[in-house]
Amino acid sequence: MKRLPIAFFARDATVVAPALLNKRLVAEGCAGRIVEVEAYTADDPASHSFRGRTARNDVMFGPPGRLYVYFTYGMHHCANVTTGCDGDGQAVLLRAALPLEGVEVMRARRHDRPDRLLANGPGKLAEAFAFGLGHNGRLAEIYDDGTPPPADPLVGPRIGITRAADWPRRYRVPPT
DNA sequence: GGAACGATCTGC
DNA sequence: CAGATCGTTCCC
Numbered sequence: 740m741k742r743l744p745i746a747f748f749a750r751d752a753t754v755v756a757p758a759l760l761n762k763r764l765v766a767e768g769c770a771g772r773i774v775e776v777e778a779y780t781a782d783d784p785a786s787h788s789f790r791g792r793t794a795r796n797d798v799m800f801g802p803p804g805r806l807y808v809y810f811t812y813g814m815h816h817c818a819n820v821t822t823g824c825d826g827d828g829q830a831v832l833l834r835a836a837l838p839l840e841g842v843e844v845m846r847a848r849r850h851d852r853p854d855r856l857l858a859n860g861p862g863k864l865a866e867a868f869a870f871g872l873g874h875n876g877r878l879a880e881i882y883d884d885g886t887p888p889p890a891d892p893l894v895g896p897r898i899g900i901t902r903a904a905d906w907p908r909r910y911r912v913p914p915t
Numbered sequence: 916g917g918a919a920c921g922a923t924c925t926g927c
Numbered sequence: 928c929a930g931a932t933c934g935t936t937c938c939c
Contacts, residue, residue, distance in 0.1 A: 777922070785922070795935060813932030815923050832922055862923045900922050 740882045748803035748822045748879075752778035752829040755822040757910045759831060760888045765880040767869040769841025771858055772886070773833060774912040777897050779819070781828035784902040788828030798876045800828045808865070808875040815862035818870040820879045834898075834909070835859045838867070861899075889913055 743762065748755055756778040764771050779786040787796040787809070798807040799821055807819040807830050823829035836858040838845050845857045845867040858864040865871075893911040897904050 779922075787922075790936080793935080809922085810934065811921055812923050813921090813934075817922060819922085834922085860923070897922075901920095904922095 740884050743804075743881050743883060745802070745804045748820060749824060750822060752780050752822045752831050753908060755820075756831045756908070757892045757894075758888055759820070759833075759881070760892055760910060760912050761886045762888075763839065763882040763884045763886075764833065764836055764868070765882060766874070767844075769845050769868060770839045771836030771845075771864075771868070772839055773836050773881075775835035776910050777832040777834055778908040778910070779830050779832060780823075783906065783908070785897065785900045785904065785906070786828070786830075788830075792828070796828070799830050800826055801876070803829075804879055806870070806874045806877050806879050808870050808872055810872060812862075816865040816870050816872070817861040818865050818868070818874070820881065832861060833864055834861045835911075836864055836867075 756776045759773050759776050762773050764773050781788045788799045792800045802825045803821050805821045807821055808816055810816055819830035819832045821830050838857050849857050849867050858867040889912050893913050894907050895909050897909045
């Protein structure tokens with residue numbers, strides 16, 4: 740199993756996002772299959788990078804293939820992977836994953852919630868994989884385990900934001 | 916210095 | 928549907 744090369748991430752977020760579906764995310768002793776993402780570009784009013792480079796979003800403007808982790812709502816972390824070229828300000832938000840390995844530790848981090856609720860949302864995914872600010876800027880560990888992306892990914896409006904929420908930049912693996 | 920709000924989740 | 932809870936941003 741091979742880790743995705745930097746070249747994979749060095750493309751527009753709207754191209755990388757659907758390509759990340761069904762890839763294997765690895766961190767802190769567990770692994771999961773990415774099933775939902777959102778693309779954020781610098782020309783997107785909802786993107787953290789829209790208003791320019793700041794201390795928080797600095798990683799977004801750096802090289803591709805890194806984790807951009809931020810803290811929100813006073814209690815949740817969200818994890819992204821940077822895309823595009825150095826200076827662009829692009830990233831893909833990791834919204835949901837299916838547990839593959841280390842399910843026990845994920846359950847413990849998620850307070851023994853049912854397996855289907857372990858990482859089915861950005862805040863839950865971050866908690867299950869133990870993503871925190873300490874991961875910000877680190878190389879993302881995402882692998883191709885041979886599972887191809889869905890031929891017909893669901894594309895629709897984004898969730899939990901107000902500005903430009905209707906932009907069709909949320910990608911999902913179709914339910915089986 | 917201060918106010919407003921947020922790429923969310925949970926429980927009622 | 929409202930509350931939790933606090934860092935970031937923007938305005939005065």
